[in-house]
Amino acid sequence: MRITENMSLSKKLNILSDAAKYDVACTSSGTDRHNDGTGIGNCVKAGICHSFSADGRCISLLKILFTNECIFDCKYCINRTSNDVERASFTPDEVCNLTIEFYRRNYIEGLFLSSGVWKSPDFTMEMLYQTLYKLRTEYRFQGYIHVKAIPGASPELIQKVGFLADRMSVNLELPTAESLRKLAPHKNRKNILTPMRLVQNGMAENKQELVAYRNAPRFVPAGQSTQMIIGATPENDFQILNVAEALYKKFELKRVFYSAFVHVNEDSNLPARGDEGPPLLREHRLYQADWLLRFYGFEAKELLSEMNPNFNVLIDPKCNWALEHLEVFPVEVNRADYYTLMRVPGIGYKSASRIVKARRMGVLNFEDLKKMGVVLKRALYFITCNGKMMYPTKIEQDYILRNLLNVGEKLPISVTQMNYKQLSLFDDYHFRQEQFMAEAGKKAPIEKIIG
Amino acid sequence: MKRVYVCNDTITGIFSGIYDAWKTKLGQEQLGIVLKGCIDQELFCEYAEVVESEKKTIAVENLIKKHMGYEAYWEIYHAVLSSDKEKGDAILGMMLEARNIPQSKKIMQHLSHPKVRKVFELSRNVSNEAHYYREIIRFRELDNGILFSQIEPKSQILTCLGDHFTDRFPLENWMIYDRTHKMFLVHPESKHWVLVLDEVVNEEAIKKVSVKEKTYEKLWKGFFESVAIEERKSYDRQRQHLPLHYRKHVTEFQ
Numbered sequence: 001m002r003i004t005e006n007m008s009l010s011k012k013l014n015i016l017s018d019a020a021k022y023d024v025a026c027t028s029s030g031t032d033r034h035n036d037g038t039g040i041g042n043c044v045k046a047g048i049c050h051s052f053s054a055d056g057r058c059i060s061l062l063k064i065l066f067t068n069e070c071i072f073d074c075k076y077c078i079n080r081t082s083n084d085v086e087r088a089s090f091t092p093d094e095v096c097n098l099t100i101e102f103y104r105r106n107y108i109e110g111l112f113l114s115s116g117v118w119k120s121p122d123f124t125m126e127m128l129y130q131t132l133y134k135l136r137t138e139y140r141f142q143g144y145i146h147v148k149a150i151p152g153a154s155p156e157l158i159q160k161v162g163f164l165a166d167r168m169s170v171n172l173e174l175p176t177a178e179s180l181r182k183l184a185p186h187k188n189r190k191n192i193l194t195p196m197r198l199v200q201n202g203m204a205e206n207k208q209e210l211v212a213y214r215n216a217p218r219f220v221p222a223g224q225s226t227q228m229i230i231g232a233t234p235e236n237d238f239q240i241l242n243v244a245e246a247l248y249k250k251f252e253l254k255r256v257f258y259s260a261f262v263h264v265n266e267d268s269n270l271p272a273r274g275d276e277g278p279p280l281l282r283e284h285r286l287y288q289a290d291w292l293l294r295f296y297g298f299e300a301k302e303l304l305s306e307m308n309p310n311f312n313v314l315i316d317p318k319c320n321w322a323l324e325h326l327e328v329f330p331v332e333v334n335r336a337d338y339y340t341l342m343r344v345p346g347i348g349y350k351s352a353s354r355i356v357k358a359r360r361m362g363v364l365n366f367e368d369l370k371k372m373g374v375v376l377k378r379a380l381y382f383i384t385c386n387g388k389m390m391y392p393t394k395i396e397q398d399y400i401l402r403n404l405l406n407v408g409e410k411l412p413i414s415v416t417q418m419n420y421k422q423l424s425l426f427d428d429y430h431f432r433q434e435q436f437m438a439e440a441g442k443k444a445p446i447e448k449i450i451g
Numbered sequence: 452m453k454r455v456y457v458c459n460d461t462i463t464g465i466f467s468g469i470y471d472a473w474k475t476k477l478g479q480e481q482l483g484i485v486l487k488g489c490i491d492q493e494l495f496c497e498y499a500e501v502v503e504s505e506k507k508t509i510a511v512e513n514l515i516k517k518h519m520g521y522e523a524y525w526e527i528y529h530a531v532l533s534s535d536k537e538k539g540d541a542i543l544g545m546m547l548e549a550r551n552i553p554q555s556k557k558i559m560q561h562l563s564h565p566k567v568r569k570v571f572e573l574s575r576n577v578s579n580e581a582h583y584y585r586e587i588i589r590f591r592e593l594d595n596g597i598l599f600s601q602i603e604p605k606s607q608i609l610t611c612l613g614d615h616f617t618d619r620f621p622l623e624n625w626m627i628y629d630r631t632h633k634m635f636l637v638h639p640e641s642k643h644w645v646l647v648l649d650e651v652v653n654e655e656a657i658k659k660v661s662v663k664e665k666t667y668e669k670l671w672k673g674f675f676e677s678v679a680i681e682e683r684k685s686y687d688r689q690r691q692h693l694p695l696h697y698r699k700h701v702t703e704f705q
Contacts, residue, residue: 010673018677035618037641042618049692050586051703053679056688063678101667104598104623105590107702143619262682278682357560361552368563 007088013098015088019068019079020114022264023171023227024257028060028109028144030222031166039140041103041110043166043222047144048109061112061146062102066090066127070116074173074184076232078264079116089118092131096139103143110144110166111135121152129157132164144222149199151191158195162202167222167254170195175243179233182269196251199224203252223254230286231261231279232270238300238309241289245300248293258286285311292317295349296342319345319404322382323397329382330389333369334359345404346379366390377407455483457490458501458539462531463508465539470507471499472543473514479547479566484539519549520556529574529581532607541569580604581611587693588612589702590625591668592661598625599657601700609636613644628652668702675703 029047049058067089068079078085099111113131118124128147135141147165149158162168170192174180177189199220206219226247228240244256260278263270289311292298296318303317304310312320322329322345331340333355341352351373358364358372365385370376380390381400393399454475458468468484475482483496490498515524527545530538544566549555561567590598598620609629616625617638627636635647698704 010670013670014673014677017674021678021680035621037621040620040622044615048586051675051701052689052692053675054686054689055679055681055683056685056692057679057683058692059675059678062674098670101663102671104620105592105667105671105702106588106600107671260683262680280683354562358562361557361561362563364563371568372562 009094009098012088012090012094013064015086016065016068016090017063019085019116020063020065020112022078022259022262023063023112023114024057024259025146025169025225025227025255026058026060026063026112027167027225027255028146030254031144033142033221035142039142040100041141041143043110043142043144050106050108060109061144062099062108062110063112064090064095064098064114066095066113066115066124066131067118068116069118071119072117072184072186074187075265075267075269076173076183076229076261080265083265090131092127092134095131096135096141099135099143100139100141103141110146112146114148115150117150117152121150122154122157125150125153125157125161129161129164132161136164146222149195151187151195153195155195155198158198159202162199162220163217165220167224168199168220169225169227170199172226172228172243172247172256174233175228175235175240176233179235183232193251196224196226196253200251223252225253225255225257227257227259229261230258230283236309237282237286237289237311238304238306240286241293241300241304244286244290245293256290258283258290281313282311285313285317289317292321297339298343315401315404316345316409318343319378323401326395326397326400329395330384331382332384332387334364334386344379344382346375346377346382348373378404453481453483453493453496455485455493455496455498456501457485457487457498459503460486460488461503463503463505464501465531465542466508466511467503468501468539469543469546470511471501473511473546479544482543482547484543486536486539489536515546518555519546519558523549523556523559526559526570526574529577529611530570532611533573533577534605535573535576537569538573541566541573545570577606577608578611580606581608583697584608584612585615587697587701588616588627589700591702592664593657594659594661596624596661598623599628600626601628601630601657603630603699605631607632607634609634610646612636613638613646617644628657672703 027047028043029045031043032045033043035042047060049060051059053059065079067087068085069087069089070079070081073080073082095111095113099108102108103110113128115124115128118127128150132145132147135145144167145165146167146169147161149161149168149170151170172192173184173187180187180189202219203223206216209216210218228243230240240258247253247256260280260283261271262278263273266273289303292303293300298321303321311317315323322343328340329344331344333341338352338356341347341355342349347355354372355364355369355374358368363386366376369379369385376390381393381395381403383389454472454477456468456472458464465484472482472484512524515527527542530542545558545564548561548564548566549558552558552561558567559571562571584602584604588600588602590600593599607629609627612627613636616627620638622640623638624640625638629635633648635650636644637647638644
C-alpha cells in the first residue's frame with residue numbers, strides 16, 4: 001500500500017488497465033436509458049464501441065481493476081498472489097473522475113469495474129459498492145456500468161451493487177469443476193455459481209416489482225455474463241458448448257464469452273508454452289457456435305457429439321451441420337419458414353427476415369437474394385428459387401464440401417494470419433487430416449482441399 | 452418525352468422537385484430528378500428548373516408520412532442526407548412505385564424494385580455513417596469550458612447526431628463542426644440543439660484547450676496502449692473495424 005500512495009494517476013491507470021485487459025467482455029449493450037436531465041450519460045440498447053485497440057478488439061468501456069492486490073493464486077492469472085508484479089489501487093474518487101472525464105469527451109460508453117480480491121471478498125465488494133454509489137449519486141452518472149461480482153462475497157452486498165450496475169458478471173473461468181480445482185485453488189464451482197444464481201433470482205424478483213411499480217429501481221437491467229478460458233485445460237469443444245448452453249438455459253445469462261488462453265505465467269499445471277500463440281481459430285469457432293445457440297435455434301447436441309467432440313477447423317459449425325443433414329435440403333426460398341431459412345449456410349438472421357418480408361411482395365429470384373445480403377456461393381447448394389437450383393449441382397456431401405472449401409471462408413483477419421499447421425496442437429488435438437479425408441471420402445491430397 | 456427536374460442538394464430543394472414532378476401525374480419512366488451541378492444532358496429530355504419553397508417541402512413531407520408511414524419517412528430522410536448524386540431520382544421513383552402497390556405503407560419491404568432498393572441502400576449507408584460518428588466523435592474541452600469536436604463525414608449526418616448527444620450531455624455546452632459541409636451542431640446547456648449554417652469557424656479559438664484537457668488526453672492515450680494484448684496484436688483487424696479515413700480527428704490516433 002505504501003507504494004500506491006505516491007503513485008501518479010497515469011501510472012495507476014497503466015497498471016490497472018493492463019491487468020484488466022484479459023477480461024473479454026467489453027459490451028455496453030442491453031440497457032436503454034435516457035438521461036433524466038440532472039446528470040451525464042445515457043445508455044443505448046445495442047451498445048456503442050468507441051475505439052479499437054491495436055489487437056483489433058473493441059474499446060467500449062473504461063476497463064480497469066479497482067486494485068490488482070489479490071489473495072487468490074489462480075495459475076493462469078497475471079495478478080495471482082505469488083506473482084511479483086507492481087501492485088496499485090485506485091480510490092473511489094479517482095475512478096469516478098476518470099469515468100466522468102473520459103465519458104464527457106466521448107472516449108467511452110461507461111465503466112467496467114473488476115478487481116483483484118483485496119483482503120477478503122467482502123472487503124473488495126464493499127469498495128466496488130462505494131465506488132459505484134459515489135459515481136451514481138454524487139457524480140450523477142447515468143451511463144453504462146459493468147461490474148464483477150466477487151466469488152465469495154456476501155449476498156447483501158451483491159444485491160446492493162446490482163441496483164447500481166447495468167450488467168454484472170462472475171467469471172466461470174474454466175469449463176469444469178475439475179479444471180477449476182487444479183488451476184484456481186481458491187475458487188470453487190459453488191462460490192462462482194452462487195452469486196450467479198443470486199443475480200438471476202434478483203432479476204426475476206425485480207421484473208415483478210417493475211410490473212407493480214413502474215419506477216421501482218432496476219436490478220442489473222442488462223443481465224449477466226460470464227467468461228471461460230479456452231485452451232488452458234483439456235476440455236473438448238462439446239463439453240464447453242454444453243456448459244455454455246446450460247448457462248443460457250438454467251442461469252438465463254445474456255452472454256458467455258470465450259477467451260483464448262494467453263500465456264502470462266509459467267506453471268507446471270498450465271500447457272507448455274509453444275510458439276503457436278493463443279488458439280484463436282478455436283475461439284472463433286466457439287463464438288460461431290454460440291451465435292447458433294442464441295439466435296439460430298440450434299442446440300449443442302445438434303452441432304457436436306461424444307463421437308465427434310470438436311469443431312472442424314476447415315468449415316464453420318453451420319456448414320458442418322448442413323453437410324450432416326443433407327436430407328432437409330434443398331429448401332425452397334419462396335416457401336420455407338423463417339427458422340428453416342436461418343439454418344441454411346449463407347443466410348443469416350437478418351437476410352432471413354428480409355426474405356420473409358420481401359417475398360410477400362413478389363416471387364424472389366437468385367438476383368434478389370444476392371441484393372438482400374445472402375451469400376450465394378455458400379447458399380446455392382442448399383436452396384431453390386421457384387423449384388430451380390442456381391446451377392445444376394449434386395446434393396452429395398463430398399461434392400458440396402469440396403466446393404465450399406474451394407470458395408473458402410471469410411475468417412477474421414486475426415485468425416487467418418496464422419497457418420493451419422500451427423493451430424493443430426491445442427486447437428483440435430483430436431483432429432487428424434487422414435481421419436478427415438476418410439470421412440470426406442476423398443483421396444486427393446490435403447493441400448488441394450485447403451488451397 | 453421525359454421530364455427532368457433540376458434542384459438544389461438540400462432537403463427543401465429535393466422535396467420541392469418531388470412536389471413539381473408529382474403534380475404532373477406522369478409515370479415512373481417519364482419523370483426524373485437531378486441535382487444542380489451534376490447533370491448529364493440526355494437526348495429526348497426536357498429539363499425544368501425547380502422553384503424551391505417551404506410550402507412544397509411540407510406538402511411532400513405530409514404526403515410521405517400520411518401515405519407511406521413513418522418507417523418510409525425516416526428511410527427517405529436519411530437518403531436525402533446522402534452524398535449520392537442519384538438520391539432525388541431514387542426517392543421519386545420509390546414514391547411513384549408506392550402508388551402501384553396495394554398497401555403503400557409496406558413500400559420499404561418491396562426490395563426487389565430497383566428504386567426502393569436504392570433508397571434502402573442510401574439510407575443504410577447514411578445511418579451507418581452516423582453511427583460511426585456517434586462512436587468516434589471526440590470532444591475537446593476549450594478554455595471557455597465548451598466541448599468542441601470536428602468531423603469530416605461524407606454525408607450530412609449532423610442532424611442524426613443531435614438527439615443522441617443532447618440526451619447524453621444535457622448539462623454541457625457542446626458543439627460539433629462538420630468540415631466537409633461547413634455546418635455546426637450547437638447545443639447550449641439544458642436547451643435543444645440547433646443546426647447553424649453559413650458561419651465561419653474561428654480556427655484560433657478552437658485551438659485553445661483547457662488546462663485539464665492535455666492531462667486527460669494523455670491518460671486516454673495511455674489507456675488505449677495498455678489495454679491491447681500483445682499476443683493478439685493485429686493492425687489489419689483494427690483497420691477492418693476502424694478504417695483510416697475515420698481516424699483523422701480521433702484523439703488516440705494523433
